[in-house]
Amino acid sequence: MKVMILQGLSQAYDNLVHMIAIFVPRFAVMLIIVVVGWLVALVLRYVFRAILHVSRLDRISEEAGASQVLRKAALPSISELLSRALFWVVWLGFMVLGVSVLGIPELHEQIARVFQLLPQIFIAILILFFGVLASNFLSRAALLASVNAGHRSPRVWSASIRFVILILAFSMALEQIGLANQTVISAFSIVFGTAMLALAIAFGLGGRHLARHALEQYFGSRKTEPDKGEEPSPL
Amino acid sequence: MAEEILLADDFVRQLMSVGEVDILVGIPSFNNAATIGRTVLAVEQSFQQGFARQRVALVNADGGSEDGTREVVMSTRADKSSTVGGRGLTSLRTEQRVVTQYGNEPSAGLALRTILAAADLLRAKACAVISPATSNLTTAWITNLLEPIYRDNFDFVAPLYNRHKYDGLLARNLLYPMSRSVFGHGIRELHPSELGFSGRLASHCLGQNVWHQEDIQDAPEIWMALTAISSDFRCCQAFLGTKERAAAGTGPDIVTAVRQNVGSLFWCLDTQENYWLQRAQPEALRSFGPESDLTCEPMNLNRQRIYELFRSGVQDLGPILQSILAAETMGEIQRVAAQDEEKCRFSGELWARTLFEFAASHRHAVLNRDHMIQALVPLYRGRIYSFLVEHQDSTAKEMEADTENLCVEFEKQRPYLVERWKA
Numbered sequence: 001m002k003v004m005i006l007q008g009l010s011q012a013y014d015n016l017v018h019m020i021a022i023f024v025p026r027f028a029v030m031l032i033i034v035v036v037g038w039l040v041a042l043v044l045r046y047v048f049r050a051i052l053h054v055s056r057l058d059r060i061s062e063e064a065g066a067s068q069v070l071r072k073a074a075l076p077s078i079s080e081l082l083s084r085a086l087f088w089v090v091w092l093g094f095m096v097l098g099v100s101v102l103g104i105p106e107l108h109e110q111i112a113r114v115f116q117l118l119p120q121i122f123i124a125i126l127i128l129f130f131g132v133l134a135s136n137f138l139s140r141a142a143l144l145a146s147v148n149a150g151h152r153s154p155r156v157w158s159a160s161i162r163f164v165i166l167i168l169a170f171s172m173a174l175e176q177i178g179l180a181n182q183t184v185i186s187a188f189s190i191v192f193g194t195a196m197l198a199l200a201i202a203f204g205l206g207g208r209h210l211a212r213h214a215l216e217q218y219f220g221s222r223k224t225e226p227d228k229g230e231e232p233s234p235l
Numbered sequence: 236m237a238e239e240i241l242l243a244d245d246f247v248r249q250l251m252s253v254g255e256v257d258i259l260v261g262i263p264s265f266n267n268a269a270t271i272g273r274t275v276l277a278v279e280q281s282f283q284q285g286f287a288r289q290r291v292a293l294v295n296a297d298g299g300s301e302d303g304t305r306e307v308v309m310s311t312r313a314d315k316s317s318t319v320g321g322r323g324l325t326s327l328r329t330e331q332r333v334v335t336q337y338g339n340e341p342s343a344g345l346a347l348r349t350i351l352a353a354a355d356l357l358r359a360k361a362c363a364v365i366s367p368a369t370s371n372l373t374t375a376w377i378t379n380l381l382e383p384i385y386r387d388n389f390d391f392v393a394p395l396y397n398r399h400k401y402d403g404l405l406a407r408n409l410l411y412p413m414s415r416s417v418f419g420h421g422i423r424e425l426h427p428s429e430l431g432f433s434g435r436l437a438s439h440c441l442g443q444n445v446w447h448q449e450d451i452q453d454a455p456e457i458w459m460a461l462t463a464i465s466s467d468f469r470c471c472q473a474f475l476g477t478k479e480r481a482a483a484g485t486g487p488d489i490v491t492a493v494r495q496n497v498g499s500l501f502w503c504l505d506t507q508e509n510y511w512l513q514r515a516q517p518e519a520l521r522s523f524g525p526e527s528d529l530t531c532e533p534m535n536l537n538r539q540r541i542y543e544l545f546r547s548g549v550q551d552l553g554p555i556l557q558s559i560l561a562a563e564t565m566g567e568i569q570r571v572a573a574q575d576e577e578k579c580r581f582s583g584e585l586w587a588r589t590l591f592e593f594a595a596s597h598r599h600a601v602l603n604r605d606h607m608i609q610a611l612v613p614l615y616r617g618r619i620y621s622f623l624v625e626h627q628d629s630t631a632k633e634m635e636a637d638t639e640n641l642c643v644e645f646e647k648q649r650p651y652l653v654e655r656w657k658a
Contacts, residue, residue, distance in 0.1 A: 062600050137603065140555065144609040147551045148490045150544050154551050232401040232536055232619065 023102070030098035037094020045087035052079035066133050089118075117177070124173040131169020135162045160199070167191055242352055246335035250356045253331040257289035258282065258381060259359035261350030262308070265298040265341035267367035272311040274367045279313050281377035282330050286385075292331040292357060296349040298341030304367075305334045344452035347459070354437035361385040362437055363392075364456075366428035369479070376475040380431035383471050383523060390468035392431035393422045393460060396478035397528040400626065400634055401536065403478075404619055405492055407638055410457075410500060413590055416645035417504060417652070419517040420464045423472060423526065426454050426496050436468050450502035453495035461503045465510035474524025490612050497608050501597045508598075512653060517646065527638075529631035541620045542579060546572045548613020555610045559596040564588055571617065581614075581621040583644040589614055591648060595655035 052058075061067045061078040075081060096115060100108050139162035146154035171188035175181055260278045264271055275293065282291045295308040309332060337349045347364065354362045361384035363377055376394075383389040396403075406424060415421030432440075440459055445451060451458040463470050487495070504511070549556065549572035557565055568589065571581055590611075597607055626634055 059600055062602075140603075140606055143551065144555070144606055147548050148544075148609060148612045150540070150547075232404050232534075232623065 026102050029101050033094055033098035033101065034091075037091050037098070040094065041087045041090035044090055045083045048086050049079055049083035052082060057082075066129075066136075120177045124176040127173045127176060128169055131165060131172070135165035135169070138162075138165060160195075164192070164195065242349070243335055243337075246333070246349075246353075247356075249333045249335070250353055253292055253333060253357055255290065255358045256292045256331065257360050258286050258291040258385065259294060259350075259354050259357060259362040260292075260377060260381075261294045261296060261347075261353065261362065261364045262367055263296050263298070263341075263343065263346030263350065263364065264300060264304045264308075264367050266300045266302045266304060268300065268302040268304045268307050270370065271295075271304055271367040272307050274365055274369070274372055275308055275311040276313055277372045277374055278365065278377055279311075279330060281374035281381075283313075284374055285378040285382070289385075290331075292333060292353075292359070294350055294353045295332075295334045296346040296353075297334065297336045298346060299336055299339040305336065308332065308334050342452055344446065344455045347455045348441070348446055351437045351441045354432075354434055355441050359434045359437070361431065361433060363431045364429065369428060371477060371479050373476065376429060379473040379475055379523065380429060383473055384431050384433050387471075388433075388469065389431075389471045389521075390433040390436040391460060391463035391470040393470070393472045394424050394427045394429045395472050395474040395522060395524060395526060395528070396424065397474075397476060397530065398478050399534065400529045400531050400629070400631065401534055401623065404622065405489075405496060405615070408586070408618055408622060408641070409590065409615065410496060411638070412587070412642045412645040413594075414461065414500065415517065415642050416587075416649050417511050418461060418464050418507075419511070419514045420470060420520045421517075421642065422460050422464075422470070422520065425457050425460055425500070427456055429475065430456060430459075431473070432459070432463070433468070436463055439466060439468070445506070448502070451499055454499040457496060457499040458503055461500075461507060465507045470520055472520060472522040472526065474522070474526075474528070489615070490609065493612050493615055494605065494608050497611060498605070501594055501604075501608070504594055505598050508656070512656070527631070527635045529634060531629075531631060536623060538620060538623055539576065541616050541623070542576050545579075545581075545613050545617035545620055548616065552610050552613060555602065555606070556614075558601055559607055559610060560589065560592050564592055568614065568617070579617070579620065580625070581618040583641045584648075586618045587641075587645045587648045588651065590645075591652035592655060594652060595658070598656055599658075 057079050058067065058077050061070075066078055070076070070078065070081065076084070092115075096111050099111055102108075139158040142161050143154050143158035146157050151157070167188065171184050174184045260281075262271065262274055262278070267274075278293055282289075293308075295305065297305050333353065335349060337345045350362070350364060353359075361381045363380040365372065365377060369376075380392050380394065383392050403424070406426070410425040411421060411423055414425055436459075440462055443462065445458065460470070549568055553569075556568070560568070564585070567585055568581075571579060571585070574580075593607065593611055596602070597604055601607070602610075626637070629637070
C-alpha cells in the first residue's frame with residue numbers, strides 16, 4: 001500500500017515535471033511570439049501612420065466632417081485610429097499564434113471563436129462609422145440648403161435626415177454581427193414606418209393649404225401674390 | 236501645354252485653314268440663337284471699323300445648343316452693300332469664322348479653354364470674349380476691349396460698366412475689395428461676361444495645370460484675372476457702356492452666385508498664395524474711361540426678406556459658423572443679428588474680418604469647403620441688408636466713397652488674414 005502510494009506520487013511528480021518541462025519552453029515560445037508580435041505591430045503602426053499622413057487622410061476626413069464626429073466622441077484623428085486598429089489586429093494575431101503553441105485545445109477554440117466574429121464586428125464598426133459620416137454630411141447639406149432657400153424649420157429637416165440615416169446604419173451594423181436579426185429588422189421597419197407615417201400625416205394636415213396654394217399656382221387658377229420686391233442682383 | 240486638351244478634329248482642321256491671326260473674338264454660347272446673330276454682327280462691324288487691316292477671326296465655342304445657335308453664327312453676315320456706321324468702311328482682309336461644339340452641356344470652363352486653345356493655335360495677338368446674352372453690345376465695346384491689348388500692349392482687360400447702384404453687389408461688397416486687398420490690384424468686375432486678353436496670357440493660362448479643377452469650372456474668368464495679376468501680366472480696365480439688368484429669374488440666384496464666385500476666389504487665394512503672401516504694396520490699375528458709373532433710379536427691393544434670411548440663417552447655422560469663425564467675430568455677428576430691423580448694421584470692419592476668417596478656414600478645410608461657402612450666404616445677406624439701408628438715398632459719389640472706405644478697411648485687416656492663413 002505504501003509502495004503504491006509512493007509510486008503514485010512519484011508518477012504524479014514525474015507527470016508534473018514532464019508537463020512543466022513541456023509547458024515552460026512552449027510558454028517561453030509564446031512569450032517570444034507575443035513580444036515579437038508587439039514589436040512587429042508597433043513598426044507596422046508607425047509605417048501605416050506615416051503612409052496615411054502622406055496621403056492626407058486627416059485633411060480629407062476633416063473636410064468630410066469625420067474628424068468632428070471623432071472629436072465629439074473623444075477619439076483621436078482618423079489616421080491615428082486606423083493605425084491603432086492595425087496595431088491591435090496584428091498583435092492579437094500574434095497572440096493567437098502564441099496561444100496555439102501552448103497546445104491547450106479548449107483555450108484555442110474559444111479564442112478562434114472570438115476571432116471568427118472579429119471581421120463581422122470590424123465591418124459593423126465600419127458601417128456605423130460611414131453611417132455617422134453620411135448622416136453628418138447630408139444633414140448639414142440639407143440644413144444649409146433649406147436655410148439659404150428660406151424654408152421653415154430647417155433644423156427639423158436636418159435632424160430628420162440625420163435620424164433616418166443613423167437608424168439605417170445602426171440596424172445594418174447590428175444585422176452584420178447577427179445580433180437578434182429578426183428583432184432588429186422588425187424594430188427598424190416599425191421605427192422607419194412610424195416616422196414616415198408621422199411625416200405623411202404631418203405634411204397632409206399641416207401642408208394642405210400650402211399644397212392647395214402650390215397646385216392652384218401651378219394650374220394658373222389663382223393670381224400670384226402681389227410683388228413684394230426682389231433681391232438685388234449679386235453679379 | 237501642361238495638360239493635353241482634346242480638340243475635335245473638325246475644329247483643328249478649321250483652325251489650320253485659318254492660319255495665323257492678329258485679332259480673335261470668342262463667343263461662348265448655349266441656346267443663344269435668338270441673340271447671337273446680333274452679337275456676331277457687332278463683332279463683324281468692330282472688325283471692319285477698328286481692325287480693317289488686321290487678320291481677324293471669330294470663334295464660337297458652343298455647349299451643345301439645340302436651337303440652331305451654331306448655324307446662326309455661320310449664316311449671319313453684315314449686308315456688304317450697306318456701310319458700317321455710315322462711313323463706308325469694309326475690312327481689307329477676310330474675316331474667318333470658326334464654330335465648334337466642345338461638349339453636350341454648357342461649361343464656362345470648357346468654353347474659355349476652347350477659346351484659349353484657338354487663340355494659342357492661331358497665335359492671336361489680341362483676343363476678346365463676348366457674351367451673346369449682352370443685348371446692348373456695340374462695336375465700341377469690342378474695340379475698347381481689344382485696343383489696350385493690340386495698341387498698348389496690355390495683357391488683360393477687365394470691363395467697367397455703367398450699372399444701377401444696387402446691381403453687382405457681390406462684386407462691390409466682396410470680390411472687388413477682397414481681391415484688391417489681397418492681390419494688390421483692384422479689378423471691379425472680377426467675373427465679367429466680357430473681357431480681353433493677349434495671346435501671351437492665353438498661352439500662359441492654357442499651360443496651367445488647373446483645367447480639371449471643379450473650383451474654376453463655373454467662373455474661370457476670376458481665375459484668369461487673378462492669374463494675370465499674380466503672373467505679372469499687364470492688366471487694365473476699360474469702360475464699355477451700360478450693363479443691362481438681367482430680367483428677374485434669368486440670372487444666377489444669390490446662393491449659386493456666392494458658391495461659384497467666392498468658391499473660385501478662395502481657391503485662387505489657396506493656389507496663388509506664393510504671390511500674395513509676399514506682395515509688398517498695392518498698385519493702382521490703369522483704367523480707360525470712368526472707373527465707376529452708377530445710376531440711381533428707385534428699385535423695388537424686399538429688404539425685410541433679406542433681413543429675415545440673415546437673422547434666421549445666423550440662428551440656424553450657429554454650430555457651423557462657430558467652427559469657421561473666431562469666437563469674438565461669431566459673438567459680434569450674433570449681436571448684429573439680434574438687433575431690430577432698423578438698427579441692424581453689418582459694418583465694413585466686421586464684414587472684412589468675417590471674410591478673412593472664412594478664407595482662412597477654407598484654406599485649412601475645417602469643414603467641407605462647399606458647405607463653408609454656403610454658410611457664408613446668410614452673412615452676405617446681412618451685409619447686403621445693411622448696405623441697402625445705408626445707401627437708400629446715397630448718390631453715386633457717396634456710394635463710390637463708401638466702396639473706397641470698404642477697400643481701405645480690407646487693406647487694414649490684411650495682416651489679420653495673413654496671420655490666420657499661416658496659423
